[in-house]
Amino acid sequence: MKPEYHLQVSRLCKNHGRRLILNELEFSLPKGSCTLLTGENGAGKTTLLRILANLEKPDRGRLRLTEQPWQPWRKMRRTLQQRVMYLHQHPYMFNGTVEYNLRFALGSRVPQRDAEPLIGKAIRLIGMEAFRKTAARTLSGGERQRVALARAWLRSPQVMLLDEPTANLDYESRQRTLELLQRLRNDGMTLVIASHDPLHFEGLTEQRLHLQAGKIEAVALNMNPAAQPANVVSMRRDYA
Amino acid sequence: MSALLEATEKALELLISGDEALWQIIAISFKVSGSAILIATPPALLIAFALAYLRFPGRRVLVSLFSTLLSVPAVVVGLTLYLLLSNRGPLGDWRLLFTQSAMVLGQIALAFPILVAMGHAALQSADKRAWETARTLGASPLRAFFVVIRETRFGLLAALLAAYGRIIAEVGASMMLGGNILNYTRNIPTAIALETSKGEFAQGIALGAILLLLAFTLNGLLHYVQGKGVQTS
Numbered sequence: 001m002k003p004e005y006h007l008q009v010s011r012l013c014k015n016h017g018r019r020l021i022l023n024e025l026e027f028s029l030p031k032g033s034c035t036l037l038t039g040e041n042g043a044g045k046t047t048l049l050r051i052l053a054n055l056e057k058p059d060r061g062r063l064r065l066t067e068q069p070w071q072p073w074r075k076m077r078r079t080l081q082q083r084v085m086y087l088h089q090h091p092y093m094f095n096g097t098v099e100y101n102l103r104f105a106l107g108s109r110v111p112q113r114d115a116e117p118l119i120g121k122a123i124r125l126i127g128m129e130a131f132r133k134t135a136a137r138t139l140s141g142g143e144r145q146r147v148a149l150a151r152a153w154l155r156s157p158q159v160m161l162l163d164e165p166t167a168n169l170d171y172e173s174r175q176r177t178l179e180l181l182q183r184l185r186n187d188g189m190t191l192v193i194a195s196h197d198p199l200h201f202e203g204l205t206e207q208r209l210h211l212q213a214g215k216i217e218a219v220a221l222n223m224n225p226a227a228q229p230a231n232v233v234s235m236r237r238d239y240a
Numbered sequence: 241m242s243a244l245l246e247a248t249e250k251a252l253e254l255l256i257s258g259d260e261a262l263w264q265i266i267a268i269s270f271k272v273s274g275s276a277i278l279i280a281t282p283p284a285l286l287i288a289f290a291l292a293y294l295r296f297p298g299r300r301v302l303v304s305l306f307s308t309l310l311s312v313p314a315v316v317v318g319l320t321l322y323l324l325l326s327n328r329g330p331l332g333d334w335r336l337l338f339t340q341s342a343m344v345l346g347q348i349a350l351a352f353p354i355l356v357a358m359g360h361a362a363l364q365s366a367d368k369r370a371w372e373t374a375r376t377l378g379a380s381p382l383r384a385f386f387v388v389i390r391e392t393r394f395g396l397l398a399a400l401l402a403a404y405g406r407i408i409a410e411v412g413a414s415m416m417l418g419g420n421i422l423n424y425t426r427n428i429p430t431a432i433a434l435e436t437s438k439g440e441f442a443q444g445i446a447l448g449a450i451l452l453l454l455a456f457t458l459n460g461l462l463h464y465v466q467g468k469g470v471q472t473s
Contacts, residue, residue: 082378107378
C-alpha cells in the first residue's frame, strides 16, 4: 500500500551567509510517524526544524502537504504555520501561571466555557494538576518541557517538531516526556525529533534522517509498531 | 543664610497654602510633559520594536542615530523647532510658537530618542523565543507584538520613566518654544529660571522641591520596575 505522507520536501536549500547549511534536501514525513533527526552540532538540524515551522525562510524549496500538489515554499508558509508546531530546546514560558500559558495556545478563537475543559484535559495529560496556578517560570526544565508539550497539543498541530526535547533532563523527566510523545504519536500526530541521543528514542521512531554536510546522508527506516506501551491512553481531542 | 531659611520657609508656606499661581505652573508642567509622553510612546515603541526584530538596510545607522540624538542638548532642539515654527520658518503658518503645543512638540523631540534607544535596548535583550513561541502558538503578528511588549514591560516602563524625568525637568526647549507666559506656558523649570533671575527665591525653592520629589519618586519607581524585571526574567 502506498504510504500516506503528511509532508514532503523537495530541493530545500539554505545558506547562512556563504555557508551552505542545507543542500537540496529531499525527504518525506509519513502520516502519524515519528522521525528522528540526527547530525553533529552545526549540521543544520535546528535550522531545518525552524524552516519547517516557518520561523526561518529557506533560500529555495518545494513542499507538498497531504493530498495537495507540490508548491513553492513561499506559498506554503501560512499553511505551515497553521499545521506545524515547533518546540524550542528550552521552551519559553510566558510570564504567568501554567494555566495562562495553556490558555494562550487557545487564543481568542475558543470561548472561555469551551477553553476550561480543554485546559483541564491538557493539564491532566501532563500530570500537573497541582501546578495549574504555579508561575510557569518557577518550574524545572522537565516540567517546562511538559507544559510546552501540553500547550502545543492544545493547538492540535498535524506535525510537531521537537528540538532536543530530552536534553538536560533527569531520568524521570525524560521518561515522562517520552511517554507524552508516545501518546501524541498514538493520536496520529506526526513527530520530528532532533536529538544527539538516538538511544533515548529507540522504539518510538520509525525513520531516521541524518544530516551531514548539508545533505540528508542516510535514511534508515525502522518500522517498529511494537513501540507502544500497553498503558498509554489516547488523549485525542477534536480538531477545532 | 537667614535669607535662604526665610525663602525656604516662604516656599513651604506657598506649597501648603495651595498658592494658585504655583499650582497652576505645576499643572501646566504635568499636562505638557504628560501629553508629550503619551504622544511619543506608541510610535517610539513601534520603531524600537522594528529596530530590534526586523532586519532591513540602514537598521544599524538608525540605531546609531537614535543613540546620538540622546545627547543633543535641549536648547539645540528648542532652537531647531523655533526656527521651524517661527513666522519666517516653514511651519510658521501653523502659529504654534509660544503655545503649549509648541512645548509638547519640543518635549516629544527630546523624549523620542530616549524612548527608542532604551526601548530598543530592552527589546533587543529580550528573549526572542517570546516572539517565536507566540507565533508558533498561532498568534497574529500584532498579538505577538503585544506579547513581547508584555514580556519586556519592566524595561519599557524604565524607558518611559527616564524619558518623563528628562522632559519634565528640561528648561531650554520649553523656554524658547513656550515663551514662559504666566498661566499658559510657564512650567516648573522655566518658572524656577525666571524667579531666580528676579531674586525671588521662595517660588523657585517650592517648585524645585516639587521637581526633587518627582525625581525621587521616578527614581524609586525606576529601581522598583528594574528589580521586578530581574525577578521575573
